[in-house]
Amino acid sequence: MDIVLSGIRPTGELHLGNYFGALRNFTKMQYENRCYFFIADLHSLTTHPKPDDFHANVSNVLAEYLAAGLDPEVATIFVQSDIPEVSELYVILNMLAYKGELERTPSFKEKARKHADNINAGLLTYPVLMASDILIHRAAKVPVGKDQEQHLEFTRLLARRFNNMYGAEVFPEPTAYNFGNDLVKVPGLDGGGKMGKSEGNGIYLSDDEKTIRKKVMRAVTDSGPTEPNSPMPEPIQNIFTLLDIVSTSDTVQHFRDKYNSCEIRYGELKKQLADDICKVTLPIRERILELTADKEYLGKVVREGSVKARESAAATLYEARKAVGFRPF
Numbered sequence: 001m002d003i004v005l006s007g008i009r010p011t012g013e014l015h016l017g018n019y020f021g022a023l024r025n026f027t028k029m030q031y032e033n034r035c036y037f038f039i040a041d042l043h044s045l046t047t048h049p050k051p052d053d054f055h056a057n058v059s060n061v062l063a064e065y066l067a068a069g070l071d072p073e074v075a076t077i078f079v080q081s082d083i084p085e086v087s088e089l090y091v092i093l094n095m096l097a098y099k100g101e102l103e104r105t106p107s108f109k110e111k112a113r114k115h116a117d118n119i120n121a122g123l124l125t126y127p128v129l130m131a132s133d134i135l136i137h138r139a140a141k142v143p144v145g146k147d148q149e150q151h152l153e154f155t156r157l158l159a160r161r162f163n164n165m166y167g168a169e170v171f172p173e174p175t176a177y178n179f180g181n182d183l184v185k186v187p188g189l190d191g192g193g194k195m196g197k198s199e200g201n202g203i204y205l206s207d208d209e210k211t212i213r214k215k216v217m218r219a220v221t222d223s224g225p226t227e228p229n230s231p232m233p234e235p236i237q238n239i240f241t242l243l244d245i246v247s248t249s250d251t252v253q254h255f256r257d258k259y260n261s262c263e264i265r266y267g268e269l270k271k272q273l274a275d276d277i278c279k280v281t282l283p284i285r286e287r288i289l290e291l292t293a294d295k296e297y298l299g300k301v302v303r304e305g306s307v308k309a310r311e312s313a314a315a316t317l318y319e320a321r322k323a324v325g326f327r328p329f
């Protein structure tokens, strides 16, 4: 059993890209590994969220994680800021992270460009905090998207640097968790690119039926194929990719045949897609509503999660403190 860890920033609701790209895989992965799932609220402070909205966002993401099937009986689910050990390790690791390498991190450069009025030290050392999240539990595997690969590489570098500098094998080097064929990339319905919050093209797990239907019916299409077996332009391919994810293979084949014989009606295709998205997400939406209303249960989950997480974190921090030379008097 590997230790697998994943964090998510509480930036609002989760969309189909989050669900099919990661979350659904997590629900399987959690039974085959020792999993830590947490909400990276400390990381979010880099953008100075308003305290009330902030708590609501953390609570939402937690409810959505649980509604999607993360199981607090088998996985350790917690909120980052409930684990003070992470912050202490962050201080220690900051001394091993050099200004030049942090400034060269692509995500830092991008964020500094986007938020030129708020280039705080936390933004610069964001990768050190992320490394602390991972190393504090000595995770072996971290499921990461393309945008986080560099951060994982940096985590390995810090682990090596710490172990070499202090001559102790405190931290193992984590590698990327590979979903293999289970990894699906979820496109948006706006004609190109992937589904994303900032792209504004998301279908959310908390969307009601009417909203889902409206979004799907508005999906970008074209005037239809004029020759049999024409190649599909990207917007149409994207609709089929989504259909592949949510519908049965018979349904997909039916519409592929219609496309290839130039008899496709996009209205029918979209209606089918909306039906099948609803089938997957509406039961999750129900659970989100129940869980969001049950603050007591959410509190119980994160309190129990933090007890387990702190146990593992404290054991690692003990080794790290010993290695750097903090000795009891």
Ligand code: TRP
Residues within 6 Å of the ligand: 005, 006, 007, 008, 009, 040, 043, 129, 130, 133, 134, 142, 148
């Ligand atoms: N930086 C990640 C993101 O933006 C979130 C994150 C924080 C994370 N700490 C982590 C992911 C540790 C994996 C492991 O998506």
